[in-house]
Amino acid sequence: MTRDIKTVGVIGAGQMGSGIAHVCSLAGLEVFLSDINEDRIHAGLATINGNMARQVAKEAITDSERQAALGRIQPALSSEDLADCDLVIEAATENEQVKRKIFKDVCTSLKPDAILATNTSSISITRLAASTDRPEHFIGIHFMNPVPVMQLVELIRGIATEDQTFEAAKAFIGKLGKTATVAEDFPAFIVNRILLPMINEAIYTLYEGVGSVEAIDTAMRLGANHPMGPLQLADFIGLDTCLSIMQVLHDGLADTKYRPCPLLVKYVEAGWLGRKAKRGFYDYRGEKPVPTR
Ligand SMILES: NC(=O)c1ccc[n+]([C@@H]2O[C@H](COP(=O)([O-])OP(=O)(O)OC[C@H]3O[C@@H](n4cnc5c(N)ncnc54)[C@H](O)[C@@H]3O)[C@@H](O)[C@H]2O)c1
Secondary structure, eight states, X not given: OOOOOOEEEEEOOSXXXXXXXXXXXXXXXXXXXXXXXXXXXXXXXXXXXXXXXXXXXXXXXXXXXXXXXXXXXXEOOSGGGGTTOSEEEEOOOSOHHHHHHHHHHHHTTSXXXXXXXXXXXXXXXXXXXXXXXXXXXXXXXXEOSSTTTOOEEEEEEOTTOOHHHXXXXXHHHHHTTOEXXXXXXXXXXXXXXXXXXXXXXXXXXXXXXXXXXXXXXXHHHHHSOOXXXXXXXXXXXXXXXXXXXXXXXXXXXXXXXXXXXXXXXXXXXXXXXXXXXXBSXXXXXXXXXXXXX
């Protein structure tokens, strides 16, 4: 029988974690949201509130649904607060050491049959699972950004993931009204295996002076019918996350075609991480985004 998921823990209250908490609470699930400190959790809650208010303004949800959903999200100040969760989704920074440390810490508090999932964009599910006490109850549940808007979720089994875990994760995605697609456990799975080399190539195109930020984004929006230009999209994803995914592809597949563009490395070193840092390929500090090159 498929385990029913009613209570969800979300670790990391950044762009993705807040989005995951948002959709879970609107679907009627109880949510515990954690981060490295209370301020970050409250920043995540403020983002959720703002995004739900926008949905109310667009009449996608009612104000009482917004209030009820917000009432279902509680801050989790330590891993003990996640003890009642049926499913815990890790959505912290894309760094293997950070994620391993989180799993080591959280596993001691979880129910024995609780499912542990990661929202990693690229890191091996099998390797992350092996660092936990429950590889059979471990799975990749990869949401897309922004979570409330994007329909797709990739499900990735590790080598030890049990069918029951997979079925429970699939039913959970269904409950959120989203569509699951299955990817094998290879670096960056399906969407980012295809998307990130395109973004990296767009950054090489900028680096080599083939076009300006504006020219490249306009070219791909109007010439390939992409809803967003690749540099705008890179800023949206976060340039640190983009670099990290390219490094995982480069290391994991050992092919020079995945070499991260030096200009991407430079932006990350400058702390110009995209929208979340208010500066990346565009400067977001003014009223309208202005290209930085
Ligand atoms: N940004 C995207 O488009 C996107 C899409 C799909 C998946 N992802 C994946 O989701 C994850 C999070 O990405 P994001 O864009 O939300 O990043 P983000 O930088 O917006 O948020 C990461 C959050 O994790 C928190 N964090 C760091 N260490 C922690 C710890 N030890 N315990 C608890 N919280 C911790 C940070 O304080 C931060 O609030 C990454 O694995 C990323 O690859 C990102």
